[in-house]
Amino acid sequence: MLWFQVIFFSIPNFLLGSGIGLLGLVLFHAYTQSTNLKEVLPIEIRFWILFTLVSLMVGMFVALDKVLMINSIITYLQFLILTFVIIYVSIVEKSVEFFVNTFIFLVIICAITTLFWGVDYGGGRITMSPTNNPNTLGLTMTIGVGFILYKLNIKELFSSILYLSCILMFIYIILFTGSRKSLLAVALLLVSWLLMISISQLKLLTIANKVKYTTLIIVLIILLSNVLYPLLQDSVLLTRLMAFFESGDSTREQMYREAFSIFANNPVFGVGFDQYRVISIFGTYSHSTYAEILANTGLLGAVLYFSPYFVLMKNYTIQWFNKKNNFITNQRYRVLFIMYGVLLFLGFGVIHIYDKTSILFLAILIAFYRVEVKKSKIIKNGGIYE
Template sequence: MNILQLSVIIMIIYYVYFDQAISNIPGLTILLSIVMIACLLFYNFKQRLQGGLIKELSYEGKAYIIFFVLIFIPGLITSPYISSYLHSYLKGIQFAILFVSVFFLVKNNKNMDLIFKILGFSILAYALTAYFHGAIEPGTGRLIVSERGEPNGLALMMFLGIVIATYLWNKGLIYKVLIIGYIPIALSNVALSGSRKGFIGMAVFLFIFFICAVLPSINKKNIVVFLVSFTVLIALAVILYDWYLPIFSNSILFERFGWNLGDESVTLRVEMYRVALDLFKQYPFFGVGYDNFQYHSGIGKYSHSTYAEVLSCTGIIGAVTYFSIYISLTFKLIKLYIAKFKQKLPIYTEGIFLSYMLVDIIFCTVRIDLYDPIIFVLFGCMASYCKINEINDLGKDKHFLHT
């Protein structure tokens, strides 16, 4: 498991930071994926799991495998550029392998702190690079982390950083200090990136998180800690208001909040959704092939919507399989949240995960999950967390995953 853990760590750092901020390393993710498969097979042999890894895997992991198996041949047939399709499909397979590796890593260790810490430090490095050494996208004036990045990707990474920060907040003083330092940098990056969904995503997540995770966690034992933390955050908000308001009011983000149906980006996205629906009508069962919207649409880029992308690229068969993962995870988290709430057990982690899933389901209308490896990492953690809870007796094991 040590080699598997190292491979996962390297892949997370590469996808979050190195690939976006510095440079692509050809063949690295393929090599790491092969190592992960070898480690998983060795783990299967060593543990002598009855029924093998597949039986131990959660529904979500099985659904990812089924999804990629089902869409391969149809995509090969409909793709206008076979080499590009195979390249994209291979990346998708690597994301699925990453999901499975994270799932078994968390399940075996019964702890996901390491994964979240690696994510947190990688996103912090990404944020600092964008803040101090970021580039400006030609023609738009929007901030990007490097010439390899794009504005919405930057803002969504800042949003994911906020999600990770809520998990790490209770892990010690050093994490609180780093998070307090991260927040203004993230807000500045989002403002300069001009991404509305990144900014709104942060706000909506924090609101739901406060309702689902913070308020129910307050009791007589931790009321003092809560009040101190809340006071610090309010003070930080007051300080940030004076600092952030001029940045926000003079930013591209502020200008873009005046959007209407005549806004060029809105018009383009409406056109993308219309084209995606037309492609779905033409290829209703298996779509036009994984990551092939950009070629069949004539637009030259992905559809800016997970729903539109999955439907047009993988058809009804792929869409049902893929979105069943979201439904399964959400219902498991709701069930777990309610069960632990009734037994007066800690629900902080459940609140974070549930808040993220609710926001993600909404924002899948305007962002792409399908090609984002970090989503596979988060889903792997959540699926494993739910699997462990499914195994354990909640009433006897209150701190089984250090929540």
């Protein structure tokens, strides 16, 4: 979905077919292992399933384009199936590493493809193919940087150098894409990691590892300032950033105003799933998760859709201050929480409910918490988590 079909050709109904296959295998495994599906169906997924059903029922009465509404809900339901599969497999495997590693591999392949075979999307912005929105590619690179920080272990110097190289390559590709929000997001991600994680972890390391850790941070700062900054000065991204800071983005502002006007006129139920594009004078989505959900599904849909966001906020806040977690687990909780904050920031310019990359990250975020909480409960009760 995120590379092959973008570069070569689209496979009709690939998401639907693979989703049915994945769900079938999971249900078969659950049946043969006598798994209680309620234990592997977290409250976040239950809220989103309820959101989907309510959106479908309400949409049948309020949506102007019911065919678009139904097709969009079916696509979102397929994303939910993928989310459930990721969570189920992670719980069974007792780890999210397969999905994290696979995502990093995907981002590396996308970065290399853009680096050597990238195409001009228009206005000097480079992306993987004529059909690949550079903002989507920039978001993929940003999540990739986050997962590299998730994997980073300063005690392993050689792997740290490789991970640092990946981060630099991903940021380099973001400069190619000209994606303003991706550059701001990755800057927020790195600064937050530096201030809230890297420095605080120094006291837990030996003298030798402290030296390596500090050296790595200094090298990262030097490379960012001396290698990437000159590239930024000559990039289309700087021009777009300067224009944004000087005059803002009037088109996006008008989209947001229109979305909130639609919400004000239809506050309870909205106008129907994915119907903003039907009603809007712009003929497209609103470019904001928050505006889109409110306009399309009203307060009812917003409560159902965003409730899992608050559940994740609560769960990760608790784990941030949990001193019983070991060094690696503590670091990974905090990196994922920072990535989650970045995702919320990106929600002002990206519609997560339509975006595959965002949904994949949310699935891994939910899965990691479930796996680690289950692990800690077993260990607390004197068991061995194998």
